[in-house]
Amino acid sequence: MIVELDKMTVRMKNPDHVRGIISSIKKDGINKLQVISDFDMTLSRFGWNGRRCPTSHNILDNSHVITEEGKKELKDLLHYYYPIEIDPNRTLEEKCPLMVEWWTRAHDLLSQQKILKRDIAQIVKESEVMLRDGFNEFFDQLHKNNVPLFIFSAGVGDILEEIIHQANVFHPNINVVSNYMDFDDYGILRGFKSPLIHTYNKNNSVLNNTEYFQQLSTKTSIILLGDSIGDLTMADGVASVKNILKIGFLNDKVEEHRGKYLESYDIVLERDETLDVVNGILHYIFTET
Numbered sequence: 571m572i573v574e575l576d577k578m579t580v581r582m583k584n585p586d587h588v589r590g591i592i593s594s595i596k597k598d599g600i601n602k603l604q605v606i607s608d609f610d611m612t613l614s615r616f617g618w619n620g621r622r623c624p625t626s627h628n629i630l631d632n633s634h635v636i637t638e639e640g641k642k643e644l645k646d647l648l649h650y651y652y653p654i655e656i657d658p659n660r661t662l663e664e665k666c667p668l669m670v671e672w673w674t675r676a677h678d679l680l681s682q683q684k685i686l687k688r689d690i691a692q693i694v695k696e697s698e699v700m701l702r703d704g705f706n707e708f709f710d711q712l713h714k715n716n717v718p719l720f721i722f723s724a725g726v727g728d729i730l731e732e733i734i735h736q737a738n739v740f741h742p743n744i745n746v747v748s749n750y751m752d753f754d755d756y757g758i759l760r761g762f763k764s765p766l767i768h769t770y771n772k773n774n775s776v777l778n779n780t781e782y783f784q785q786l787s788t789k790t791s792i793i794l795l796g797d798s799i800g801d802l803t804m805a806d807g808v809a810s811v812k813n814i815l816k817i818g819f820l821n822d823k824v825e826e827h828r829g830k831y832l833e834s835y836d837i838v839l840e841r842d843e844t845l846d847v848v849n850g851i852l853h854y855i856f857t858e859t
């Protein structure tokens with residue numbers, strides 16, 4: 571029913587279950603649907619031409635406003651903590667305090683760099699960030715059909731919003747929760763606003779009284795998009811979930827992570843830099859039959 575599900579990049583533990591959820595979402599109607607998505611490495615690309623694309627943090631880390639010493643320190647943090655973040659053999663209990671440590675140290679370093687609010691647009695323009703192929707269709711389909719898109723990111727909110735703006739797809743149906751920069755009266759970065767969002771606390775605990783989800787209490791069908799095991803809890807604040815389809819982008823260390831991703835996500839997209847499958851599913855749901 572959806573040709574994109576036949577792509578070589580697609581893996582499903584239970585294809586019949588997937589087809590069942592998609593049919594149920596379609597049957598319940600567009601008015602019941604919301605999309606909850608991660609940003610970095612989910613809506614943005616993981617790689618291009620054999621090179622890693624930057625996360626919203628990396629965009630700042632690599633930018634011209636950071637001193638050479640600052641760049642080195644931020645890179646050292648990435649090389650130390652990223653393998654911990656994706657290590658399938660460590661428990662969440664082990665990872666959480668280390669993730670808080672990484673984000674806190676990185677945010678402290680960035681806050682010492684006198685980053686100006688007015689430079690953000692240029693920093694994003696000069697970066698190598700790319701949204702996944704098919705992003706226009708994805709954002710436009712959701713907008714045209716009045717489907718809310720909730721972007722829940724442990725990245726840097728100011729940066730990811732600027733990326734979406736520069737791509738001309740920041741439509742009114744989008745709501746973002748992320749780590750936002752805190753600028754002083756002169757527009758100089760002095761810190762990050764709380765709560766701190768890292769890969770493994772993307773749940774109710776950081777959504778201020780889940781007001782957003784209360785407004786959307788009638789949206790009982792969810793399509794969840796993520797690239798990390800931590801993204802699986804992003805819909806926990808939704809009071810009544812009837813149908814949930816979890817789609818996971820498996821970008822890195824694919825063989826090592828395949829088993830866990832197949833257990834956790836309904837659809838796993840391996841080294842797929844496009845939104846083709848998501849667009850195909852949305853197109854099927856939005857098309858009247």
Ligand SMILES: Nc1ccn([C@@H]2O[C@H](COP(=O)(O)O)[C@@H](O)[C@H]2O)c(=O)n1
Nearest residue numbers: 608609610625627628676722723724725
């Ligand atoms: N200092 C840091 C901290 C985290 N990251 C990466 O950001 C990603 C989190 O953002 P999501 O939109 O995916 O929630 C995650 O992939 C971390 O590896 C970083 O690059 N630098």
Ligand SMILES: [Mg+2]
Nearest residue numbers: 608610611797
């Ligand atoms: Mg991500």
